[in-house]
Amino acid sequence: MKFTFACKKVTLNDSIKEYATKKFSKLDRYFKEEADAHITFSVEKDHRCVVEITIRGGNTLFRAQTEAPDGDMRAAIDEAQSYINRQIRKNKTRLEKRLREGAFPEAAVADAFDVAEEKEFDIVRTKRFSVKPMSAEEAILQMNLLDHDFFVFRNAEDGAISIVYQRKSGGYGLIETNDAD
Template structure:
């Protein structure tokens, strides 16, 4: 696995980074190739430690955000890795086609959480929306006017399909569509 560590508003010792690497390496059995792992450490409101783990393997992206109080960065790492493992096990049938199928245990033993695999994704509604050219600011205004958490639009500057969304911790996000290779 190829690791990239980012620290925001917090200096971290190498032992915490080594701990994160050791814990995430255990997920390596699920991947055929060498995935890229990005781990971001931050402190919010001076007491809340946050860890964001993103694993990119081909076209598959696994991501977790976890938080712990009282400066317990290792606890946040543990819960983030556990969340990604639950994601993998929950969707193991679908992911086995993309990831390493022999990496999935046939019988899950010694697991402290129950995992129920979804049989299928149930699409309950299909909606067609016109994708109009506009700026990101206009799209945010439109999103707020209709009261949704996201809005799809065509970026007026480069004519690419983009999405703006409201972030849980405040502010807005912009997703730009790129062609996957």
């Protein structure tokens, strides 16, 4: 696994980075090709250590953001690794088809966490609507008027399908789509 580290509002020594590398390298067995892991370390005003990790393995993304209130960066790393492990185990059958055949030996699945795999995704409602061209600002206004957390629209500038959403930490996000290669 290839690692990229970023630090926000904190300077870390190499031992924390080595610890994160050791913990997240254990997930490498699930990927056919070498996966890329981007890890961001930060400390908030109230001394909470925050670890954000995004792992890209082929066309599959895993993401976790965890906090440790007592200023212990290692605890936040452990929690993030545990969270991604649970994501993988919860969806092991579907992921095995996408990641690597035989990546989930029974011993690796049956451990301290009791995670029940979903048998199938139960779609309980389908909505159809026309996607109108508009700017991101117009889409945010429409989203707020509807009191939704996200809004799908066609970007008036380039015609691509885009999504605006409200971020938990405040502000808005924009997801732009492009043609798959």
